[in-house]
Amino acid sequence: MEKIIVHAKFHTGHRQLGYPGKCRFVHGHTWRGTVAISTEAFPRDALDMSIDFGHIKQVMRDLDHKMLVVESDATFMDPALIEPEGVVVMKGKGPSVENVAHHVFERVVALIGRQYPGRGIAYRIEVIIQETENNCFVVEQTATV
Numbered sequence: 088m089e090k091i092i093v094h095a096k097f098h099t100g101h102r103q104l105g106y107p108g109k110c111r112f113v114h115g116h117t118w119r120g121t122v123a124i125s126t127e128a129f130p131r132d133a134l135d136m137s138i139d140f141g142h143i144k145q146v147m148r149d150l151d152h153k154m155l156v157v158e159s160d161a162t163f164m165d166p167a168l169i170e171p172e173g174v175v176v177m178k179g180k181g182p183s184v185e186n187v188a189h190h191v192f193e194r195v196v197a198l199i200g201r202q203y204p205g206r207g208i209a210y211r212i213e214v215i216i217q218e219t220e221n222n223c224f225v226v227e228q229t230a231t232v
């Protein structure tokens with residue numbers, strides 16, 4: 088078994104519209120993310136490297152200094168008010184740590200698929216997103232790419 092582990096830190100804004108506490112107001116977090124990918128034997132490129140660690144890190148860094156929103160947050164979807172390049176639209180009902188973890192997971196699967204398409208290799212992918220010192224959410228799933 089082989090395993091890749093990559094850590095990254097990123098700063099974002101978000102708000103939980105409809106939340107009955109202070110999280111409904113725009114606020115920021117310094118998130119810490121870890122992506123761990125394991126498989127029996129990673130495919131290798133021409134330099135005998137597997138998946139570029141920097142590309143995995145970039146999936147998380149793409150969120151850096153962005154406002155994380157969902158489509159229902161009309162204020163942040165209005166390009167007359169907010170520059171679209173500063174906004175990342177997540178799936179779901181809120182830009183929660185749960186949805187941030189799934190967002191990263193889906194992009195890591197897509198990244199592997201772009202580098203090694205159609206290999207039929209099963210990867211166990213774990214995405215750990217730490218929203219605060221005390222709160223983490225983990226997505227752990229097998230993806231066959």
Ligand SMILES: [Zn+2]
Nearest residue numbers: 101110114116
């Ligand atoms: Zn928050």
